Amino acid sequence: MVNEAILNPGVAGLILVVLSIVWVLLGWWWGRNANELEDYMLAGRSVGLALGTATAMATWVTSNTTMVAPQLTYQLGIWGMLGYSLGAVGLFLFAPMAARIRRLMPGGFTSGDFFRLRFGTTAWRVFLVISLVYGGGWLISLGMAGGILIQALSGIPYWIGMTVILGICVCYTLLGGLRAVIGTDFVQTIVIIAGIVVLGFLTIRYIGFDEIHDTLATDRPELLNFLMPAAIMFLFNNLLFGIGEIFHSNVWWSRAFAFGEGVGFKAYLIAGLFWTPIPIAAGFIALGAPALGFNVPRADMVGPLMAANLLGEAGAILVFIIVFSALASSLDSLLAATSDLIVEDIYHKHIRPNATPKQMRGAASRTILILGFGTWLLCMLNLTTLGSLLHFTGAFVASTIWPIAAGLYWRKTNPTGATMAMVLGSLAGLSAYFIIGFYVAALVGSAVSMTTVLLTTLIHPAPFDWDLLREEVEPADSPLAQTS
Numbered sequence: 001m002v003n004e005a006i007l008n009p010g011v012a013g014l015i016l017v018v019l020s021i022v023w024v025l026l027g028w029w030w031g032r033n034a035n036e037l038e039d040y041m042l043a044g045r046s047v048g049l050a051l052g053t054a055t056a057m058a059t060w061v062t063s064n065t066t067m068v069a070p071q072l073t074y075q076l077g078i079w080g081m082l083g084y085s086l087g088a089v090g091l092f093l094f095a096p097m098a099a100r101i102r103r104l105m106p107g108g109f110t111s112g113d114f115f116r117l118r119f120g121t122t123a124w125r126v127f128l129v130i131s132l133v134y135g136g137g138w139l140i141s142l143g144m145a146g147g148i149l150i151q152a153l154s155g156i157p158y159w160i161g162m163t164v165i166l167g168i169c170v171c172y173t174l175l176g177g178l179r180a181v182i183g184t185d186f187v188q189t190i191v192i193i194a195g196i197v198v199l200g201f202l203t204i205r206y207i208g209f210d211e212i213h214d215t216l217a218t219d220r221p222e223l224l225n226f227l228m229p230a231a232i233m234f235l236f237n238n239l240l241f242g243i244g245e246i247f248h249s250n251v252w253w254s255r256a257f258a259f260g261e262g263v264g265f266k267a268y269l270i271a272g273l274f275w276t277p278i279p280i281a282a283g284f285i286a287l288g289a290p291a292l293g294f295n296v297p298r299a300d301m302v303g304p305l306m307a308a309n310l311l312g313e314a315g316a317i318l319v320f321i322i323v324f325s326a327l328a329s330s331l332d333s334l335l336a337a338t339s340d341l342i343v344e345d346i347y348h349k350h351i352r353p354n355a356t357p358k359q360m361r362g363a364a365s366r367t368i369l370i371l372g373f374g375t376w377l378l379c380m381l382n383l384t385t386l387g388s389l390l391h392f393t394g395a396f397v398a399s400t401i402w403p404i405a406a407g408l409y410w411r412k413t414n415p416t417g418a419t420m421a422m423v424l425g426s427l428a429g430l431s432a433y434f435i436i437g438f439y440v441a442a443l444v445g446s447a448v449s450m451t452t453v454l455l456t457t458l459i460h461p462a463p464f465d466w467d468l469l470r471e472e473v474e475p476a477d478s479p480l481a482q483t484s
Contacts, residue, residue: 098252110344236443421453
């Protein structure tokens with residue numbers, strides 16, 4: 001692995017040190033006043049449009065966007081980069097949902113609150129299992145990605161890179177909670193966009209559209225084929241997986257609660273618009289590889305190899321910074337959101353219902369530390385591949401799409417049907433994953449879940465009073481109400 005590195009380990013180590021100091025200081029600065037529970041967990045429910053847009057976009061720009069988009073373009077062609085950009089559909093669809101969530105649940109804390117109030121205890125607990133399985137899987141995949149990518153880019157051993165990026169994100173998230181996460185996301189967004197734009201511009205400048213097209217038409221014509229079956233299957237599976245990821249995850253619900261009044265719809269919509277061209281630009285870089293004629297030993301490294309060929313060491317440094325920023329912007333958000341879910345829905349609702357805001361604030365800090373250590377431990381074991389881990393969770397998250405959408409907009413959605421939809425959808429998706437393949441898990445899970453929700457509601461509609469979702473802010477003596 002060291003021999004394949006495109007960046008000197010000493011230079012990479014220096015960049016790691018500098019970025020670590022910068023992110024921790026920025027996190028401390030943004031979150032220095034996050035002493036109260038709502039400040040720490042939800043940034044005071046007053047996040048503005050600029051920070052709201054930046055944090056939504058940065059969280060969705062993971063290592064997959066910056067590294068896998070070029071890989072899929074190199075393997076699947078035009079549909080690889082266009083299909084990956086459909087991940088923005090989840091952001092677009094969640095924009096009106098975020099506004100509705102904020103209006104229906106002005107005092108809500110987590111996505112679990114919605115399931116508990118809308119569908120009852122059983123559905124809530126099923127949803128918590130799904131959310132924690134997905135959250136744990138995503139945390140581990142991001143930690144592993146940090147170690148793998150840093151090693152591939154620089155030759156720094158896997159466990160060092162993984163430990164550094166996890167340690168940094170735990171540190172500044174612990175210091176400032178969601179305020180720190182959103183503040184650092186803003187800076188990371190600027191870094192990511194600027195870096196991708198520079199690489200795309202250099203690809204066009206040094207190679208040109210005509211040469212790229214002519215080389216592909218001669219040497220790799222399948223990459224220009226819009227009817228490639230594998231690419232079309234990827235497009236639909238990626239679309240459903242992305243929607244399921246955003247709809248159910250507390251990462252996105254916590255922001256809906258944290259954004260100021262009227263901000264959520266605009267923030268998610270603009271974030272989707274800005275995010276859409278990122279995988280296209282990142283993927284486009286890979287189309288220039290055949291024109292340069294260099295060897296690509298591993299498809300997942302085509303982006304960094306292109307940067308190194310275009311800019312030499314400067315390109316390698318740029319890719320290293322982009323990848324590190326993308327990983328951090330997702331890891332910190334997931335740490336904060338998963339901690340919120342555990343503290344609010346398990347610690348407060350199941351274990352210690354009379355906990356004071358101060359006790360919950362302390363529990364949130366401890367939970368972030370435990371999550372960080374647990375993730376590090378499982379990443380050290382390195383039991384599976386990133387692709388296998390992510391696609392395994394697809395069946396779970398896709399089963400939540402219809403209970404959430406129907407539960408938010410359809411007053412008559414049947415609570416028992418919503419529970420069955422998640423259970424049956426997850427089981428069907430997992431069966432398809434093992435029997436057929438990863439590329440149909442999300443599709444099958446979503447289809448079974450949709451059918452279950454529609455049939456149970458049409459057969460036995462259960463009218464719901466939307467005012468019941470405001471329960472979180474009604475009791476004047478509630479520990480949570482005291483922080484409002």
